[in-house]
């Protein structure tokens with residue numbers, strides 16, 4: 001049995017003092033006890049502020065290698081779609097080794113910024129020539145290997161990707177590496193089954209209503225075990241909404257809710273462009289809205305109607321998607337600031353019971369993220385994973401605060417990374433702001449980028 005003593009820890013019902021955390025050899029919390037005297041915990045490592053690590057519910061890890069390289073204007077007007085062409089070009093040439101090296105770098109950064117879990121929406125599954133690798137789950141296994149190397153918990157979501165647009169239009173040449181049908185996805189899921197453990201879960205992800213049909217989605221749902229998460233990109237861009245309307249007379253979310261049994265296992269990524277009825281439809285389904293504010297800003301998507309969605313009782317979580325940012329703080333800050341700018345008001349992410357924006361955002365994103373991950377994470381409570389972050393109490397930003405100001409400061413104040421130490425499944429992966437394998441991981445990432453330079 002291993003133990004940690006936190007002078008202040010964020011539990012499900014808020015901050016508690018003098019908390020003793022205990023976990024087993026598998027990395028699962030067995031007891032979380034508040035108001036334990038320091039004397040009773042004299043032989044236990046002590047920290048000041050401990051809070052549950054965040055779940056990054058949407059990642060395309062290979063896109064980390066594009067960061068900063070797509071910010072130059074082309075000849076016409078740049079958009080999500082011109083960015084996507086650059087991303088496709090990059091995806092054409094990466095090898096399984098590159099995929100693993102990039103993911104390891106990304107995951108080490110995510111850990112340093114407070115994420116302890118990631119959901120990988122994984123679609124580069126074939127070789128550059130469009131053939132399946134001899135190991136059908138080759139590239140998915142590489143990403144899981146990177147997760148294991150860095151220690152981050154992972155939900156691997158092999159992607160269903162069959163079409164290039166609504167109405168089953170054929171894939172383009174540059175999408176051939178992504179090509180899967182329902183049976184391919186089920187084969188990949190099956191190949192990954194032996195890797196499932198306390199740190200690893202496996203679900204699926206129909207890429208979008210552009211790339212997958214309802215018949216295919218329902219075919220997969222028939223076979224996939226009932227508890228496994230299902231993620232989908234939806235209604236991110238207005239052209240997508242308009243194409244959907246042209247094709248079916250329905251908006252994407254409206255169409256999904258009518259044709260597929262959307263429930264708690266579902267995570268709707270982006271869901272940016274919604275009518276009032278769609279807001280209520282998602283909230284009522286119990287599905288999680290997977291919000292990725294920095295990527296949505298970077299790609300010029302628009303703003304999710306967060307205030308309406310909260311009022312409807314919707315569940316949400318955050319993801320870093322293209323990894324233009326690797327930090328949970330920046331996602332949550334942008335989520336709230338987008339709403340303040342839109343509504344010209346302050347302190348919007350609150351509820352009747354929770355008036356504290358920082359607490360509302362962190363706890364809400366933990367709950368939604370945990371649900372979307374299909375793993376026992378997101379709270380410091382018995383039965384959950386021992387996944388936590390420790391804030392740097394020696395940083396001046398945290399001086400002199402009341403307990404109910406800690407998260408507001410963490411999320412909104414300044415630009416230093418206040419995450420000092422990070423534990424996943426009971427093991428320290430970040431100490432004093434550094435990932436334990438940071439140097440070797442960065443060296444391999446540097447080598448990978450050198451190799452990939454010619455393909456940009």
Ligand code: NGQ
Nearest residue numbers: 060084208233236295299321
């Ligand atoms: C993706 N990314 O799959 O990486 C997508 C772009 C598409 C975002 N939606 C490709 N942010 O949607 O067709």
Ligand code: ZN
Nearest residue numbers: 060121233321
């Ligand atoms: Zn995405």
